[in-house]
Amino acid sequence: MSALHRRIGADIEQRIRSGEWQPGARVPTEAELQAQYGCARMTVSKALTDLSARGLILRRRRAGSVVARPPVHSAVLDIPDIAAEIEARGMVYGYERLDYGLRATEPDEAWLGLQVVMVSCLHRADGAPFALERRLIGLAATPEVEAETFEVVSPGGWLLRRAPWTDAEHRIAAVAADRETALRLDLSPGEACLRLERRTWIDGLGVTWAWQTFPGQAYDLVARFSPARPEAR
Missing domain, CATH: 3.40.1410.10 (Chorismate lyase-like)
Structure with missing residues (x-):
């Protein structure tokens, strides 16, 4: 699980840092990422939690995740x-x-x-x-x-x-x-x-x-x- 969650996080980070996903852009839902990577929800959740802790995304209840604005x-x-x-x-x-x-x-x-x-x-x-x-x-x-x-x-x-x-x-x-x-x-x-x-x-x-x-x-x-x-x- 650890290798896959890092890969998911790295893929999302690359899209953010390249400018493909701008601040405020919606990040795919956990269900969408599960389907894309063929993994368990826990793996996706860990990847998103790590990205949120680093300030790259904002996770909101019921509203999903969005790309964070640079501080x-x-x-x-x-x-x-x-x-x-x-x-x-x-x-x-x-x-x-x-x-x-x-x-x-x-x-x-x-x-x-x-x-x-x-x-x-x-x-x-x-x-x-x-x-x-x-x-x-x-x-x-x-x-x-x-x-x-x-x-x-x-x-x-x-x-x-x-x-x-x-x-x-x-x-x-x-x-x-x-x-x-x-x-x-x-x-x-x-x-x-x-x-x-x-x-x-x-x-x-x-x-x-x-x-x-x-x-x-x-x-x-x-x-x-x-x-x-x-x-x-």
Whole structure:
């Protein structure tokens, strides 16, 4: 069994890496692979499990397996531009505004000032959902945001160009996709996601509070650092 499951896995991997099967493409079902290779279901299941563990495919209950999107890497201490990162990988960036409004801040948002612009949006890579974003932008630090509706430009990209920040805070969490997130990101409810919560300030004024949710296998965050050196005495 071991030799055959490796052969099945290698055949599927070759189709993925050659570009024959693009991200999001359906992988043959276990029954189809059983018939093709004349083997037991356990052999096929082991091959698919190995491919999933290596991040080459996504296995979903009742929906079958699909080719995984290559993960996008981002430095933890950076403020990444999602559009630029997607395009840097040779993929086509897409943007859709989902909701927008101007409102007074809630008590836990008071650090952003008296009013905020609220915008939620969906980022796409080659047409497939890539990240769901919800963001608050404080008018006290960025009064010009009141004239921007974000119908065409993403709020993150707009802020990187127009609102330089001096301080930032990141929180990273693994979360299960709720019903709305699963619907927007084309996932199954409960599927693993990575959520990046970010707050930024400019000279003490709150600029933005953002939540970006990614499918668990589509994005990772990387930190590079050196051990602290003792001070010379």
